[in-house]
Amino acid sequence: MSLEERVRAAVAALLRAAGESQTQLAAALGVSQGQVSRRQSGSSAWSLTDCEAVAAHYGIDVLELLAGPSRDTEGAPLRPRPPGQHPRSHSRRRRRAMTDFDALDALLTTAKRRVALPPIEERRTLREELNLSRTQLAQALGVSPSTVRGWEAGRDPSGEVRKKYAYFLDGVRTRLAAEESEAAEDPADGFARRPGRTRRAQYP
Secondary structure, three states, rough: OHHHHHHHHHHHHHHHOOOOOHHHHHHOOOHHHHHHHHHHHHOOOOOOOEEEHHHHHOOOHHHHHOOOOOOHHOOOOOOOOOOOOOOHHHHHHHHHHHHHHHHHHHHHHHOOOOOOOOOOOHHHHHHOOOOOOHHHHHHHHHHOOOHHHHHHOOOOOOOHHHHHHHHHHHHHHHHHHHHHHHHOOOOHHHHHHOOOOOOOOOOO
């Protein structure tokens, strides 16, 4: 039995179980009796939207309708939807719930943790360690000097520029750590003997 034949057989079984006529079903679905008749005769097909509306009307799952006649569609008496209730409200609620979960799954799949930045008080210090001006850094990042000033004052960047800014700051920290390590290995280097020159702590 093809899918269309199973649907037609299930609709016929539902009509018998509910004691409804094609005219009553058509009125509930908001279509003409002729449209229901053509779909039941096979001259036109029940669409998925139609199937969802029929399932909602009879209070069953659309998969039960697509599976063909069963004990749910043949044996038990059915209670069609009350007059005035939209025949597709149930299926719309189901689709909306599925869409909500699909959206959440997509969000969880694409969500990424924010790139870590050093504490606010270190950002300016790291830049100035290399004698770089805000203008120089701003040009390299494609932002304005006032934007860099804002980051150093407490505002946090977002998006791709945040990654670039974090890359720059981490690069400064790595370079300074390497220079301090080299100086510490060479006792003759005056840099290693300068007081107060300590290795910077790692930031999260």
